[in-house]
Amino acid sequence: MPLIPTLDEARLALLNIADRATGLVTPSLRLGVTGLSRAGKTVFITALVHNLIKGGRLPLFEAAASGRIARAYLEPQPDDAVPRFDYEAHVRKLVEERLWPSSTRRVSELRVTLEFESATFLNRTLGRGRIHLDIVDYPGEWLLDLPLLAKDYATWSAETLARAREPARAALAASWLATLAGLDPTGPEDEGLARDLAEAFTGYLRAARADEHALSTLPPGRFLMPGDLEGSPALTFAPLDLAPGTVTVPKSLRAMMERRFEAYKDVVVRPFFRDHFARLDRQIVLVDALQALNAGPRAVADLELALTEILQCFRPGRLSWLGSILSRRIDRIVFAATKADHLHRDSHDRLEAILRRLVGRAIERASFAGAEVDVIAMAAVRATREASVSDRGETLPAILGVPLPGERLGGEAFDGEAEIAIFPGDLPDDPESVFERPDSISEALESESELQQAPHSGSQTDPGLGLEFVRFRPPRLERTAEGLTLSLPHIRLDRALQFLIGDRLT
Structure with a gap:
């Protein structure tokens, strides 16, 4: 089953043609910042922009380290219908209040324009280079919906129920499964029953997402973050226990749930994929591996499954110049294990190795398609x-x-x-x-x-407390002798920048 219909592919081609046309004078690079909940997407974007604008310490970002970036500044974003990423508010939160900004709750976008000197003599003689970096941010929960595009309602119901009955989830799903028990999918459609089922199912998803469990495969994502769709029929459905091989009876509860499941894909998932996800050039996937590691092997395995399913929806690879006019492919992907500052540097290589193992299948697929991949242990803002x-x-x-x-x-x-x-x-x-x-x-x-x-x-608490990661406050920024505030400190943010955009600043 295709992720988006032929008609939407045509619309996507028109969007790409428009993007290329507006980029004839100043080219643009669309960077997707993705990741599951609590991975640090908002902090990453804020730190990236802050370091570019402030001229941060970025020794591995060649264009900055060599002094070739003349200027970096914000400009109005190209998509008028997309909310702006509130960079200024997030900086105030981090720098002045020393608190972490709120998590991403909707799609947002920010344009950073870079003016730079070319690294080659010929290009330098043509004048200063200029490129727009369009950063697209969206809730991690929405990523979980992309695999639904390739599934029908019966398949999704069977998979969701099978996961809910696993030992790691059975207790969390008990209330919802009790509501579901004895229900006849061929019975008449019932709005009150649909609301009860959706509410019980959402309660299970929230419990599974809690820190102590840290489970990741929890679609549909909008159930956890409904926004302006809260209470709509497109968000009022739940899996049913369907006998294999049975057919849908018209006007039945199953027919009602199937219709709303398909409406969810049409109203929520496909537009998101078409208008945002499928228009990306580069991608960074942020992963809070430490939380899954602390919750245990079941959470790690669940995270691996979630990442594998999500990354199957990527469009990796390289296109010819002509092909790039009509379509887009993600030709560079970074997988970043965030919050590396919660570990001593002696463990950073080990965290990187664990993440590489987690996304091994996705790396193979992306590399086979022609995309370049890097894996990094990183802290966009170093708090320790x-x-x-x-x-x-x-x-x-x-x-x-x-x-x-x-x-x-x-x-x-x-x-x-x-x-x-x-x-x-x-x-x-x-x-x-x-x-x-x-x-x-x-x-x-x-x-x-x-x-x-x-x-x-000179004092200490009792030893032997077991592993438990503490959330630290953002650091107090240093000031120069002239009173200028320095940029936000980080771990390997410069390495990520070099891989993601360094080749476009040569």
């Missing part, structure tokens, strides 16, 4: 710094940071002002071990996590 602490005569690699107000660890609550030192443990050398162990990834750590106050305090 590294140090060494001593415990019972042993020196441990630690991270230092200020936990957010109200964060708790080992029975201690933090006020958002005091700095603490944490030994986060070490991820295993073998990435396969996180897929094989029956219990939490904490058993795979080489040492138990320990929480200590900053070294200058």
Whole structure:
């Protein structure tokens, strides 16, 4: 089953022709920022733009490191019907309040224009280069809907029920499954029953998404973030327990659910795919692997399945110059494990290896189609710094940071002002071990996590608290001797920038 019908393919071709026509004077590059919930999309975009505009410390971003970027500035975005990414508000939140901005709740867009000197003598003689970087941001939950385009209602129902009955989900789905029990799909359509089923199903999805479970395969995504569609028939359906091989009876509950499932795809998913997702040139996929690792192998396996299904909907590869006028392909993809600042740098390579294992099948497919792929352990905004602490005569690699107000660890609550030192443990050398162990990834750590106050305090809390990641406040920005505020610190944001756009600034 095609992701979008032929008519929509034609409309997509017209959109691409319009994009190319408007880019004849100044070319544009559309960068998609995607990822599942809590992966840090808003923070990534804000940090990327802040570092470009402020001239941040980007040693691996060649055009910036060599001083060839003359100017970077914001301009009005090209799509008038798409909300603007509220960069200024997010910067204030990070820099002035030292709090993390709210998660993405809708599609938004931001245009950054870069003026640069070419790296080649011939191009330099033609004058300064100029390119628009159009950044497209959208909720991670919506990514989960893309695989629905290739499924019918019966297939989706069977897969969703099978997952809900797995040991990791059975207790979470108990209330919804009880509502579903004994229901006759051939019975008459009933609006009240449809609302009850949709409400119970949504409750199960919310419970599965909670931090302690960190499950990822939770479509339909708009059930978790309905927006202006809340209460509409397109969001008032749920899976039914259908016997294999049965047919749909007109005016039945099943017919009602099937109709609304297809309406959801037509009203929500296809327009999103056609108008936004299928028009991208480059892609970064942000993954909160640490949360899944902390929840255990079932959450890791669930994350792997979610990423594999999502990435099957990508359009990777290279096109000829003529083909690029009518269509677009994503020719460079970055998979980034976020929140690398929650680990000591000794574990960054291991986090990278685990993510590479998670997205291995997607990398193979993208590479086969001609796309280039990179895998990075990254922190778009670095909230911690590294140090060494001593415990019972042993020196441990630690991270230092200020936990957010109200964060708790080992029975201690933090006020958002005091700095603490944490030994986060070490991820295993073998990435396969996180897929094989029956219990939490904490058993795979080489040492138990320990929480200590900053070294200058001279005291420490009880050791042996187990693995538990604390959310830290954004850092206080440094100032130069002239009083200028520096850009947001990061880990490997420059590497991601070089891979994603560096070739377009030569």
